[in-house]
Amino acid sequence: MRRLQVIAGLALLALVVPVPAGAQEAETLPGGCSPDDSSFEVLLLIDQSGSLRRTDPGDQRIAGAKAVVSSYAVLAEQAEVLVQVAGFGTDFRVGDWTKLDQGSLGGILGQVEEVASVSDQGHTDYVYALDGAEQAFASGGGADCRLLFWFTDGEHDLDPDFLGDGLDRFYLDVPVTSENVAEAEALMPGLICGGGGYADRLGEQGVSSQIMLLGDETGMSSDSRRVLRGMGGDPAFDCGPGNGSFRNATDAAGLPYLMACQAQVGLFRLDDLVPAADALTITDETVDAGAVPYPLVTGLRVIARGDGIAPSASSSVAATGQEQIGDDTVMVTVPTDAAPFTLEIEGVEEACAFVAAQAAVPAIQSVAPTMYQGDPASFVVVAEGPHGRLEGDVITRLALESATGAVGTPDGSGWEIAVPALPAQPEFELTVELTSAPGLSKSGQATFPVNEQLNAPTIARQPDPVTGEGVGPFPVELEVDPRDGGSICLLDPNGTVTGAEGETIGVTAAFEGSECVELEAGGPRVVTMTVTFDRSGFAHQVLELRTSAAPAADPSRQEEGVLAVDLDIAPRAQPLLVAAITSGLMVLLLGALWGIAYGVNRLIARIPDPRRHRVRYAEFVAELAPSGYGTLEVTLTEAPREGDLRLPRRTPGQLHAGRLRIGRVVSALPWVAPYAAIGLGTDLVAAHQGPGMPGRRTVAERTYRGRASDALGPLVAIGLSTSQMEGLVEGIAQKAPGVLLFDVREARGTDPGRFGVELATDSLELLGAELSSRVLADTMERTGET
Amino acid sequence: MNTNVPIPGTGPGRPRAEVLAVRRRASARARFMGAVAALAVSAIAIAMLAWDEPRNLAPGMDSSFAKSIAALAITFVVTLPGFAVFRYERQSAGGRWHEPAWRPSLIGWASLLVALTLAVGWHGLRLAFFAARAWTGQI
Numbered sequence: 001m002r003r004l005q006v007i008a009g010l011a012l013l014a015l016v017v018p019v020p021a022g023a024q025e026a027e028t029l030p031g032g033c034s035p036d037d038s039s040f041e042v043l044l045l046i047d048q049s050g051s052l053r054r055t056d057p058g059d060q061r062i063a064g065a066k067a068v069v070s071s072y073a074v075l076a077e078q079a080e081v082l083v084q085v086a087g088f089g090t091d092f093r094v095g096d097w098t099k100l101d102q103g104s105l106g107g108i109l110g111q112v113e114e115v116a117s118v119s120d121q122g123h124t125d126y127v128y129a130l131d132g133a134e135q136a137f138a139s140g141g142g143a144d145c146r147l148l149f150w151f152t153d154g155e156h157d158l159d160p161d162f163l164g165d166g167l168d169r170f171y172l173d174v175p176v177t178s179e180n181v182a183e184a185e186a187l188m189p190g191l192i193c194g195g196g197g198y199a200d201r202l203g204e205q206g207v208s209s210q211i212m213l214l215g216d217e218t219g220m221s222s223d224s225r226r227v228l229r230g231m232g233g234d235p236a237f238d239c240g241p242g243n244g245s246f247r248n249a250t251d252a253a254g255l256p257y258l259m260a261c262q263a264q265v266g267l268f269r270l271d272d273l274v275p276a277a278d279a280l281t282i283t284d285e286t287v288d289a290g291a292v293p294y295p296l297v298t299g300l301r302v303i304a305r306g307d308g309i310a311p312s313a314s315s316s317v318a319a320t321g322q323e324q325i326g327d328d329t330v331m332v333t334v335p336t337d338a339a340p341f342t343l344e345i346e347g348v349e350e351a352c353a354f355v356a357a358q359a360a361v362p363a364i365q366s367v368a369p370t371m372y373q374g375d376p377a378s379f380v381v382v383a384e385g386p387h388g389r390l391e392g393d394v395i396t397r398l399a400l401e402s403a404t405g406a407v408g409t410p411d412g413s414g415w416e417i418a419v420p421a422l423p424a425q426p427e428f429e430l431t432v433e434l435t436s437a438p439g440l441s442k443s444g445q446a447t448f449p450v451n452e453q454l455n456a457p458t459i460a461r462q463p464d465p466v467t468g469e470g471v472g473p474f475p476v477e478l479e480v481d482p483r484d485g486g487s488i489c490l491l492d493p494n495g496t497v498t499g500a501e502g503e504t505i506g507v508t509a510a511f512e513g514s515e516c517v518e519l520e521a522g523g524p525r526v527v528t529m530t531v532t533f534d535r536s537g538f539a540h541q542v543l544e545l546r547t548s549a550a551p552a553a554d555p556s557r558q559e560e561g562v563l564a565v566d567l568d569i570a571p572r573a574q575p576l577l578v579a580a581i582t583s584g585l586m587v588l589l590l591g592a593l594w595g596i597a598y599g600v601n602r603l604i605a606r607i608p609d610p611r612r613h614r615v616r617y618a619e620f621v622a623e624l625a626p627s628g629y630g631t632l633e634v635t636l637t638e639a640p641r642e643g644d645l646r647l648p649r650r651t652p653g654q655l656h657a658g659r660l661r662i663g664r665v666v667s668a669l670p671w672v673a674p675y676a677a678i679g680l681g682t683d684l685v686a687a688h689q690g691p692g693m694p695g696r697r698t699v700a701e702r703t704y705r706g707r708a709s710d711a712l713g714p715l716v717a718i719g720l721s722t723s724q725m726e727g728l729v730e731g732i733a734q735k736a737p738g739v740l741l742f743d744v745r746e747a748r749g750t751d752p753g754r755f756g757v758e759l760a761t762d763s764l765e766l767l768g769a770e771l772s773s774r775v776l777a778d779t780m781e782r783t784g785e786t
Numbered sequence: 787m788n789t790n791v792p793i794p795g796t797g798p799g800r801p802r803a804e805v806l807a808v809r810r811r812a813s814a815r816a817r818f819m820g821a822v823a824a825l826a827v828s829a830i831a832i833a834m835l836a837w838d839e840p841r842n843l844a845p846g847m848d849s850s851f852a853k854s855i856a857a858l859a860i861t862f863v864v865t866l867p868g869f870a871v872f873r874y875e876r877q878s879a880g881g882r883w884h885e886p887a888w889r890p891s892l893i894g895w896a897s898l899l900v901a902l903t904l905a906v907g908w909h910g911l912r913l914a915f916f917a918a919r920a921w922t923g924q925i
Contacts, residue, residue: 540840540842573919589905600873601877603874673877
């Protein structure tokens with residue numbers, strides 16, 4: 001039991017603890033009404049209890065109620081607004097639903113003054129007030145937004161002084177008297193906040209309660225405070241659906257300001273507006289920091305309270321409206337566009353501000369002009385605002401949803417929606433919902449034909465690289481597939497490329513002088529495009545040309561693409577000059593090659609130096625005598641002595657050893673091997689050379705081919721004239737000069753002269769056999785024998 | 787116990803002339819192989835200098851210019867002298883020294899052909915085109 005008492009005490013404490021002024025409800029979207037709502041029902045429920053004569057002697061509530069109606073009058077310009085002005089106190093004094101417009105505004109304001117100026121009711125019965133409100137809304141036709149604007153200056157109170165013989169209440173079976181008044185008042189919370197009470201029933205009808213209390217709520221009974229705060233949107237008080245708002249004014253002078261601030265439905269409230277030095281400054285950044293992105297805002301409404309309120313001359317925008325709605329309250333209206341602005345209002349003590357905004361409208365486009373059943377498809381959604389298309393960061397503050405496709409991340413210009421597979425239907429309908437701010441959304445819908453046989457021509461593959469010299473025109477062969485026929489156009493035929501020196505080169509592309517080429521339906525074919533430069537230069541980069549293809553059956557269905565042309569263009573080079581330079585280089589290289597080969601041949605065919613090898617020569621005379629056996633005997637008639645051995649004269653090109661001459665022969669053709677020509681200056685030369693026996697024997701006309709190394713010996717040669725040869729054929733002995741050439745080191749310690757004689761004797765014996773064959777051949781040639 | 791098998795023509799009793807001939811043969815072979823290696827390396831170097839280079843020389847392509855000029859310099863300074871030594875040793879083969887095998891000479895000729903073809907047909911032609919453009923004021 002004690003525990004229950006503690007819990008009850010804590011609950012009571014929670015209910016009676018005063019709420020600070022800053023905790024007053026301030027909805028971003030007052031009443032939960034969206035700017036898109038098209039119909040409104042507003043019931044002004046005004047307290048008519050006698051206590052108003054004390055709490056509001058200046059009738060400020062009348063000015064406030066008129067401000068409320070005036071606010072709805074602005075809304076009535078674009079939506080249907082029905083207004084009913086009702087009073088309550090002991091009873092509910094019903095009014096009539098009246099459509100608010102410029103014609104009826106005066107009459108309604110008159111009703112407001114008439115009802116609000118009454119303060120003759122002795123009691124304040126919340127139950128009767130809400131019962132009447134419920135019936136009033138039930139008699140209405142229904143609207144997108146329904147508002148109960150409830151003004152009261154005190155708690156639920158059945159004053160015993162005015163009960164008289166008893167007060168009939170429908171919620172009590174017996175009249176209320178001073179004896180049972182406490183019992184009657186205790187029924188109020190249950191009737192309103194209990195299950196199925198008036199608060200719930202109003203909520204079920206879509207009514208949002210905007211509650212304005214004049215007075216200090218902390219002095220009220222917990223039951224009355226529960227009703228006002230609970231229906232005013234505070235779920236902690238557990239009364240009603242919590243879709244309302246609550247504000248209270250402790251001073252009647254502030255009523256017009258507070259009531260006007262609370263009546264701005266269909267607008268978005270800007271929070272945290274604090275005047276500095278009696279001046280309120282609002283900029284586009286202030287607005288953008290609110291619930292709505294600034295590009296969607298169309299107007300600004302400021303309700304300010306203070307002395308001498310007036311927009312400052314330093315403001316960058318001018319107010320289009322300035323209305324006095326109380327002794328010290330002014331409403332300023334400012335239109336906005338997408339441009340930055342600064343609004344400064346002087347003389348402001350407190351202010352509330354609201355922005356009017358329009359939802360961004362989604363626009364749906366298909367990425368591909370032709371779609372087929374079962375194929376994936378992509379769509380692009382862009383947002384159109386009241387001041388133009390939305391782009392950049394503002395896109396990220398919007399939310400796009402689609403039940404028929406996957407929405408991608410916005411890229412700064414819009415969203416891409418991917419549909420994995422198009423349904424098997426002739427049309428595909430894409431629906432999106434674009435939410436710009438809480439309560440501010442717009443849906444979009446687009447229908448696209450599917451499987452329509454309108455295939456625009458397409459470029460089958462990117463062209464091969466374009467190479468050339470000069471400025472063109474350079475032909476570019478494009479493989480195109482006409483498909484169903486149509487045209488391919490260059491959207492921007494004039495492009496630029498950057499040359500090797502950073503210069504800009506203008507490039508013009510064309511299809512036979514035209515920007516478009518028409519293609520008949522059919523198979524793939526080759527279309528020639530030309531590319532022309534406006535100046536000569538090195539262009540080694542990719543030229544991208546935007547193209548547009550449209551089917552012939554529906555030219556409006558264009559498909560854009562990019563044609564990439566790989567350029568490798570250089571300035572023109574004079575071919576003859578290039579050939580001359582290249583030929584010169586080739587001649588230089590081949591000349592160097594020839595020089596090397598020729599030089600090497602001369603090098604390897606050089607005559608060895610006899611000094612390094614101690615080569616000596618000696619001249620002798622040999623006698624050639626025919627023998628009886630048809631052979632020649634060659635003998636020395638004058639043998640050389642040691643003193644006859646001499647050093648040959650030598651140059652790298654030739655060697656002179658007496659009558660013997662060895663000359664280097666190098667052909668100009670590098671591939672012909674060099675050799676040494678050896679002879680004695682006679683018509684015939686017979687020689688035996690080479691180390692060892694038998695060596696090399698030869699009989700030749702004038703000279704014979706040998707090697708340069710033959711100059712090192714040993715070499716024995718004799719020379720004969722033609723007449724001597726004829727004499728030998730006739731059997732007449734002849735004497736012939738000869739030369740002996742050898743390296744004296746070969747004597748190996750013996751007498752070089754004697755070694756030479758032996759060498760010559762041996763060689764002449766061999767030469768005799770060789771010459772015998774030659775003589776025999778000449779003899780047989782002369783006699784004709786075979 | 788010495789188990790070395792005596793090699794004919796070697797040993798302390800070898801004549802000086804024969805020793806000198808062996809030295810000449812050895813040095814000639816080294817020169818020949820060096821020449822063939824120089825030809826092959828220069829051919830590879832010239833080919834590497836041509837690798838991945840654009841066909842047209844343009845102002846600002848300093849490295850490409852340097853590569854082509856370096857290739858021609860290698861041709862004159864390495865390839866042609868290498869061929870000279872190669873040719874000398876090959877022509878001298880008819881003397882007291884015989885070439886060891888056919889392959890080094892094939893490598894030598896092939897390298898010379900590759901080097902000259904690339905030097906003239908790529909590097910030289912690139913420089914010739916550039917010189918012709920510069921000469922006629924196209925650059």
